[in-house]
Amino acid sequence: MKSVIRIAQIKFVPELFKIDENHARLMTVLDEVKEHRPDVVITPECFLDGLLLMKEGITMKGLSEYAIDPETSSHAQEVSQWAGDNNSWFVLGCCTNRPEGVYNSAEIFNRTGERIGIYDKVHSGGGVTCQAMNYRCSTPTSGSSGCSSAPIAAGRRRSERSR
Secondary structure: OOOOOOEEEOOOOOOOOOHHHHHHHHHHHHHHHHHHOOOEEEOOOOOOOOOHHHOOOOOHHHHHHHOEOOOOOHHHHHHHHHHHHOOOEEEEEEEEEEOOEEEEEEEEEOOOOOEEEEEEEEEOOOOOOEEEEEEEOOOOOOOOOOOOOOOOOOOOOHHHHOO
């Protein structure tokens, strides 16, 4: 018997600085996608802020103004709800604000809508050049000794290749 995994890769160019508009457009696309019953939905990295990391001269302070708090973001909560309602895994690319800094992150939600982890790219002290990849689970799976690392994006941007 052949196993099939349906993957919905969201492919539209988000607008720079327009988090609410990008999220609204995502939810509209998801209304169309749900009839195909995807097992996994994936958005591009930095999707909500419109790929702000690619903007010339962006600072960490500038990034933080457009990053979401993964614990309280209504956008992340709505994606979580969609994942649970549609029995789909979801990988949401966004910048996140956390106590230790701003990250280029992917929030990972399981089929029940529970956020099971956040995949972060680690940035250098004052800039936004990617130097390493880090994966940390917010809630490790019971019985596991922790989380393992696995790349979730195949593409590389110019700034990441220049490291």
